[in-house]
Amino acid sequence: MNAYEPSRRVLVTGGAGFLGSHLCERLLADGHEVLCVDNFYTGRRANIAHLLDNPRFEVLRHDITFPLYVEVDQIYNLACPASPVHYQFDPVQTTKTSVHGAINMLGLAKRVKARIFQASTSEVYGDPHVHPQTEGYWGHVNPIGLRSCYDEGKRCAETLFMDYRRQHGVSIRVARIFNTYGPRMHPNDGRVVSNFIMQALTGQPITVYGDGHQTRAFCYVDDMVGAFVRFMDSDDDLCGPINLGNPQEMSMLAIARQVIELTGSQSGIEFRPLPSDDPVQRCPDISLARSALGWEPRVSLEEGLSRTIAYFAQRVGTNPPSYRPREAQPSMGRVRA
Numbered sequence: 001m002n003a004y005e006p007s008r009r010v011l012v013t014g015g016a017g018f019l020g021s022h023l024c025e026r027l028l029a030d031g032h033e034v035l036c037v038d039n040f041y042t043g044r045r046a047n048i049a050h051l052l053d054n055p056r057f058e059v060l061r062h063d064i065t066f067p068l069y070v071e072v073d074q075i076y077n078l079a080c081p082a083s084p085v086h087y088q089f090d091p092v093q094t095t096k097t098s099v100h101g102a103i104n105m106l107g108l109a110k111r112v113k114a115r116i117f118q119a120s121t122s123e124v125y126g127d128p129h130v131h132p133q134t135e136g137y138w139g140h141v142n143p144i145g146l147r148s149c150y151d152e153g154k155r156c157a158e159t160l161f162m163d164y165r166r167q168h169g170v171s172i173r174v175a176r177i178f179n180t181y182g183p184r185m186h187p188n189d190g191r192v193v194s195n196f197i198m199q200a201l202t203g204q205p206i207t208v209y210g211d212g213h214q215t216r217a218f219c220y221v222d223d224m225v226g227a228f229v230r231f232m233d234s235d236d237d238l239c240g241p242i243n244l245g246n247p248q249e250m251s252m253l254a255i256a257r258q259v260i261e262l263t264g265s266q267s268g269i270e271f272r273p274l275p276s277d278d279p280v281q282r283c284p285d286i287s288l289a290r291s292a293l294g295w296e297p298r299v300s301l302e303e304g305l306s307r308t309i310a311y312f313a314q315r316v317g318t319n320p321p322s323y324r325p326r327e328a329q330p331s332m333g334r335v336r337a
């Protein structure tokens with residue numbers, strides 16, 4: 001925050017989760033007051049424990065599918081389980097969180113005239129037929145499959161955001177977030193980066209689903225949170241949707257090999273069946289983010305993975321990995337929870 005920018009009261013829903021906890025940390029560092037609202041469905045107190053002593057930080061246990069009456073200047077709506085294992089565990093609740101939660105947070109934004117950011121997702125593109133994905137692509141989504149509670153919930157939330165803007169003049173920011181990883185990911189959430197690192201560190205086989213040729217593009221959490229803040233504070237006509245992610249596309253086999261190399265693990269690779277509706281190829285076109293926000297990711301996969309491996313190694317109490325690139329060292333002090 002520069003000297004001319006006022007401190008704001010910022011609500012972060014899902015603030016005890018992986019991305020939310022990093023965002024709360026960043027907003028506090030920028031001088032704002034932060035109200036973290038979370039029902040601790042997938043979030044953990046440990047993620048925000050280091051923030052509790054800060055007098056500008058407050059936590060409220062609350063489920064956003066119920067109304068919330070608070071006074072704030074900005075809202076980041078991140079509440080929603082993000083890993084397929086978690087969002088498929090109670091799919092009806094997942095849809096309620098995306099849809100009822102969006103209605104409540106938009107109603108709140110409308111009443112208090114707050115700008116509101118929506119954590120949408122690359123899953124709105126489904127199993128895409130356009131590659132890389134641009135914001136103009138409408139997607140290829142199964143409306144009745146196992147992933148639909150998440151994909152369609154997030155699509156409906158985007159509709160609500162656009163309609164609250166058109167109908168009620170609410171100031172919105174809709175970000176389509178592509179796969180993001182880093183410290184404080186839940187070790188058992190089943191996402192690929194956390195799975196592979198935990199397996200490598202504990203000597204278990206690395207579970208590659210399908211033939212491992214499906215692709216994703218992975219963005220390090222600090223880059224992503226930087227984009228959130230930049231987008232939130234951008235000019236009013238830039239409502240999105242906007243793709244945020246790292247356009248370095250990789251196969252799951254390649255990432256398995258990189259995790260094995262960086263951890264120095266003896267684990268082998270084990271192939272497992274591909275989950276249903278698993279997208280074959282995914283990579284963001286971030287031209288809009290580059291031109292409109294002047295943003296692009298800076299942390300390389302090797303550096304980001306090394307920081308994430310250090311975090312998980314500390315959690316499971318293993319020795320630090322035998323190999324770490326030198327440039328990753330100074331940032332390791334940030335890993336606290």
Ligand code: NAD
Binds near residue numbers: 020039062101181186
């Ligand atoms: P996460 O599961 O770590 O965090 C989600 C948080 O929301 C948790 O703290 C959880 O307890 C909370 N929550 C869930 N339902 C809630 C409810 N009804 N009321 C209040 N709190 C609730 O996941 P994450 O990776 O931090 O994802 C954060 C947001 O970003 C999600 O909306 C997700 O869809 C979106 N996103 C994440 C990624 C990614 O790669 N991490 C990619 C695309 C989109």
Ligand code: UDP
Binds near residue numbers: 069103108
């Ligand atoms: N809402 C909320 N906090 C507020 C204002 C509204 O949680 O500060 C909820 C409210 O419960 C409502 C929803 O947001 O169901 C949508 O509000 P809106 O004003 O758009 O619609 P209405 O109240 O007319 O249904």
Ligand code: UDP
Binds near residue numbers: 208
């Ligand atoms: N995946 C895998 N092994 C695992 C977990 C996931 O091969 O142990 C694959 C999964 O099938 C998908 C990719 O990794 O193709 C990314 O999965 P993740 O659940 O992390 O994210 P999403 O599918 O939502 O992009």
